[in-house]
Amino acid sequence: MNYNPCFHLLLALFIPCSVVCLAMTVRNLNSDQFALLEFKDSIAGPQNVLANNWTASTSVCNWIGVSCGIIHKRVIALNLTSMNLGGTIPLHLGNLSFLLSLDLSSNHFYGHLPKELGQLHRLRILQLSYNRLNGELPSWLGNLQRVRRLNMKNNNFTGTIPETLVNISNLEILNLGFNQLSGQVPSSIFKISSLKVINLSSNSLSGSLPNDTCQHLPKLEGLYLSWNELSGNIPSSMGKCSNLKNLSSSYNQFMGIIPRSIGNLTRLQELYLESNNLEGNQFP
Numbered sequence: 001m002n003y004n005p006c007f008h009l010l011l012a013l014f015i016p017c018s019v020v021c022l023a024m025t026v027r028n029l030n031s032d033q034f035a036l037l038e039f040k041d042s043i044a045g046p047q048n049v050l051a052n053n054w055t056a057s058t059s060v061c062n063w064i065g066v067s068c069g070i071i072h073k074r075v076i077a078l079n080l081t082s083m084n085l086g087g088t089i090p091l092h093l094g095n096l097s098f099l100l101s102l103d104l105s106s107n108h109f110y111g112h113l114p115k116e117l118g119q120l121h122r123l124r125i126l127q128l129s130y131n132r133l134n135g136e137l138p139s140w141l142g143n144l145q146r147v148r149r150l151n152m153k154n155n156n157f158t159g160t161i162p163e164t165l166v167n168i169s170n171l172e173i174l175n176l177g178f179n180q181l182s183g184q185v186p187s188s189i190f191k192i193s194s195l196k197v198i199n200l201s202s203n204s205l206s207g208s209l210p211n212d213t214c215q216h217l218p219k220l221e222g223l224y225l226s227w228n229e230l231s232g233n234i235p236s237s238m239g240k241c242s243n244l245k246n247l248s249s250s251y252n253q254f255m256g257i258i259p260r261s262i263g264n265l266t267r268l269q270e271l272y273l274e275s276n277n278l279e280g281n282q283f284p
């Protein structure tokens, strides 16, 4: 017989390795399952759509709203939009360590965001809009450095916009509209050069915009600031947002003249500046 010692060696290495790998997958998938079952338990009301679907007798990958990775079979997306779910968001979700997308929009979730969500380092999409979440927008959001879309609109968040958002260096869409945010807009927000849409409308934000508002925002297409208490001049650097299509600053306390540089925004489709204290009766 043509005996190959190498074969034995391979076998000796392969068997323990695959046992360990399998054990790791099982443990990790179990931890995903555990996190989701805890989430299910925290949802108020037994008549929700998850009650009979999220059961330990089927794989989490077949549960409604759950998507798993093709190869590693870990939970990568959770989308429970418009499922009439209520309750608080439990800290266990922070253990879904492979999560890329979390969308709980248009439900009745309330309470604070648990700090454990700041562990979701792979997250690219975080959408919690149209709920009743409250408390401050947590500073740990800045830990989610890969997020591209952060959509928190129509909640009850209070306090100031955290400076730490500047660390989300690939952020494209920032939507914090229709909350109760107050204080100044941190100037660092306007330094996230990947931003395409900033929506801060319908809050209680005050103070003025930085003079270099558009110096570092080459991709910005939409800037929505209406229904706040913003004051000061509309900075003439606005003309540097060369991709700007929609600019809405109405219902604030902006004053002074409308800068001529706005005329340089050749892609502009919509411009709302009404109900401010702007001077001049003619658009430049």
Ligand SMILES: *[C@@H]1O[C@H](CO)[C@@H](O)[C@H](O)[C@H]1NC(C)=O
Pocket: 052, 053, 055, 058, 062, 063, 064, 065
């Ligand atoms: C859960 O819902 C999914 C998607 O609607 C469905 O494919 C699956 O069969 C359901 N599982 C159970 C146990 O009801």
Ligand SMILES: *[C@@H]1O[C@H](CO)[C@@H](O)[C@H](O)[C@H]1NC(C)=O
Pocket: 079, 080, 081, 101, 102, 103, 125, 127
């Ligand atoms: C979640 O599902 C809804 C409805 O199917 C869809 O409109 C939305 O884009 C999904 N969210 C994400 C982040 O893919």
Ligand SMILES: *[C@@H]1O[C@H](CO)[C@@H](O)[C@H](O)[C@H]1NC(C)=O
Pocket: 031, 035, 091, 092, 095
């Ligand atoms: C998260 O996972 C770790 C390790 O698997 C576990 O010790 C811990 O209890 C889990 N935490 C939560 C909140 O589920």
Ligand SMILES: *[C@@H]1O[C@H](CO)[C@@H](O)[C@H](O)[C@H]1NC(C)=O
Pocket: 131, 132, 155, 156
């Ligand atoms: C937000 O909070 C206020 C009181 O602070 C409350 O009247 C209002 O109903 C809340 N809105 C939502 C959507 O929960």
Ligand SMILES: *[C@@H]1O[C@H](CO)[C@@H](O)[C@H](O)[C@H]1NC(C)=O
Pocket: 142, 163, 164, 165, 166, 167
């Ligand atoms: C951004 O991250 C760096 C490195 O992690 C940290 O030193 C810095 O304080 C953070 N900036 C803000 C504003 O949080």
Ligand SMILES: *[C@@H]1O[C@H](CO)[C@@H](O)[C@H](O)[C@H]1NC(C)=O
Pocket: 153, 154, 175, 177, 178, 197, 199, 200, 201, 202, 222, 224
């Ligand atoms: C901006 O936010 C306001 C309030 O939430 C909303 O009415 C508007 O549609 C939003 N615009 C975009 C482009 O997100």
Ligand SMILES: *[C@@H]1O[C@H](CO)[C@@H](O)[C@H](O)[C@H]1NC(C)=O
Pocket: 210, 211
């Ligand atoms: C912005 O410019 C105005 C007028 O040019 C000036 O009065 C103001 O002090 C400047 N603000 C800052 C923060 O530099």
Ligand SMILES: *[C@@H]1O[C@H](CO)[C@@H](O)[C@H](O)[C@H]1NC(C)=O
Pocket: 196, 197, 221, 222, 245, 246, 269, 270
């Ligand atoms: C600009 O406004 C138009 C019309 O309301 C809308 O369809 C489009 O999505 C907006 N674009 C951005 C980048 O907000």
Ligand SMILES: *[C@@H]1O[C@H](CO)[C@@H](O)[C@H](O)[C@H]1NC(C)=O
Pocket: 239, 260, 261, 262, 264
């Ligand atoms: C408009 O753009 C041109 C070319 O970049 C520049 O020379 C000019 O100063 C700008 N006008 C204003 C009012 O900013």
